[in-house]
Amino acid sequence: MLCTDLSQITSSIHGENGVIEGYLFKKTSKGFKSWVRRWFAIQNNQLIYKKRSGSHNALSIMEEDLRLCTVKPAYDTERRFCFEVLSPTRSHLLQADSDTDCQMWITEITSGISKAFKDAENQELKQEEEDSSPQENTTVENELPTTPKLSKAQIRLQQLFSIPGNDHCCDCGSQDPRWASLNLGITLCIECSGIHRSFGVHLSKVRSITLDAWEPEQLKVMAELGNDIINRIFEKNVDETIATRATTECKRSIRESWIKAKYVQKAFVMKLPGPKTTAGKKIRGWSVKKKLRRSPDKVTGDQSDNELDVTSGLMEVMSVSTNNVLNDSDSGIGASASDVIVFGTDLELPDLGRSISIESSDESDTGEMKVKTPSQQLPGKI
Structure with missing residues (x-):
């Protein structure tokens, strides 16, 4: 029959002397690492266990000093209702019969650890008071009381x-x-x-x-x-x-x-300010096209003089750049001699408008690539 009374569950775990004790499943560390059922108890700041309750079997000490341990729920296991007792050198995986028992064991072990520390502190304070109390000297009446030495x-x-x-x-x-x-x-x-x-x-x-x-x-x-x-x-x-x-x-x-x-969670820490945006600056789009290279002497006669001057000036720069690239490729630098890209305003070329056509000997059917830059003046050299 399922027990729904919390007092009955508590009485099955706590002993008569107020020390927590009860059955838990323990995962062995040798062989096939199977689960065995043992009777556990907390006594004298130690976590101990034996095969069954009331038996005269020898006690086994799982942890000798609980003050060096901590306990937490274990969720990444193949079984439910598990918790883990961690020491500086080992880890013990234990399983309770229900979620209520599991939470109760975790709470009681944590309370036992705190109680062990309190007892140690009280004992130390009592020892300090005894050491610092002035001792009467009956033999020498005029002797001044000595100042207690601090630890x-x-x-x-x-x-x-x-x-x-x-x-x-x-x-x-x-x-x-x-x-x-x-x-x-x-x-x-x-x-x-x-x-x-x-x-x-x-x-x-x-x-x-x-x-x-x-x-x-x-x-x-x-x-x-x-x-x-x-x-x-x-x-x-x-x-x-x-x-x-x-x-x-x-x-x-x-x-x-x-x-x-x-x-x-760091829920109360002041958040860092977000990145500042440059409000008010206009964004100007630039389009770059890739075209076939054309020789200057093949320009048709129906082009206007203005267009001819622009194209001729650009071809001069391309011709010089092409020679430099060819020289670099001869020297071992793997550069392409077909694609020439000219940046900057120090080249003393006329303004080509919003669209820059870059001629190439390679045919390309690709579309335009748009690059957005701030409206401020481009640097002189790159």
């Missing part, structure tokens, strides 16, 4: 917070962020950092300010950017009809939609 993480935190806007989350405005995106140069709260991490390192490379090791070059990138500069770029034209702005107390769906529209 590298505390120094790094102070350096990043000194950059304008970095003392609050770049996306939702939460105070005292402890995460950063290295390639974007911004600081983030733990909720927003989880969404950035789900997009992949090609979009946002998330690191903990206090827990992870940093290279000097990464600090230089953060110093050159910062939340104020990035928000002036990615929030230049905010349109909340596209996505509602994220706040400190907003739901995860609102936060995810805002961050995706801001960085993935």
Whole structure:
């Protein structure tokens, strides 16, 4: 019988102690890469599995530290309801029994990763408070209290917070962020950092300010950017009809939609201006015809003197150009001696009008080729 009650589905996945557990299909990495059904659970920031529930079989650890992993839906597979757990070295493909179970596993694993980071931060803060508390010296009464020495993480935190806007989350405005995106140069709260991490390192490379090791070059990138500069770029034209702005107390769906529209779709970035058109300039058309070459001495006697002068002048230029082309072809330059094209006004030829006839020894039945140029004066030489 199909179960439609969400509470029954949830109870079949969650354990009594609040730790998520349930059956998933796992794709093997050896042999024929078949699918096997295993009982999975998240315990102590680890993703573990065994053959069946309640059995005394040895547990297998799929991922030892979930803080180094991310989870996302897998659509390009031969099965439905699949999701992928990605670690720095491996990728695990898992399948749930339904789409509801698949989304629930993704949400719970993401929450487990965030919880693991919060626990680590709280433990570190507690250790810092214990180290920075003044210790009483009963033997020497006049001894001055020593100034507690700052750790590298505390120094790094102070350096990043000194950059304008970095003392609050770049996306939702939460105070005292402890995460950063290295390639974007911004600081983030733990909720927003989880969404950035789900997009992949090609979009946002998330690191903990206090827990992870940093290279000097990464600090230089953060110093050159910062939340104020990035928000002036990615929030230049905010349109909340596209996505509602994220706040400190907003739901995860609102936060995810805002961050995706801001960085993935770049919906609020100012658009570049289009190409400027030269308005007001007239366009003049030129037609070029290709005709057979005619010798000047074969011109008929009924031509007018004006036409004869024009043709004779053009033939002189063609004759000189033809000799030059023939000389070039003799020297190894592959040029055609039949087609001659004359450009420019420095040749001191009379104006031929709107149509330029280019004579050739090759017959051609092709039509006219129209070339549009601005109405400004042609250059003198090409």
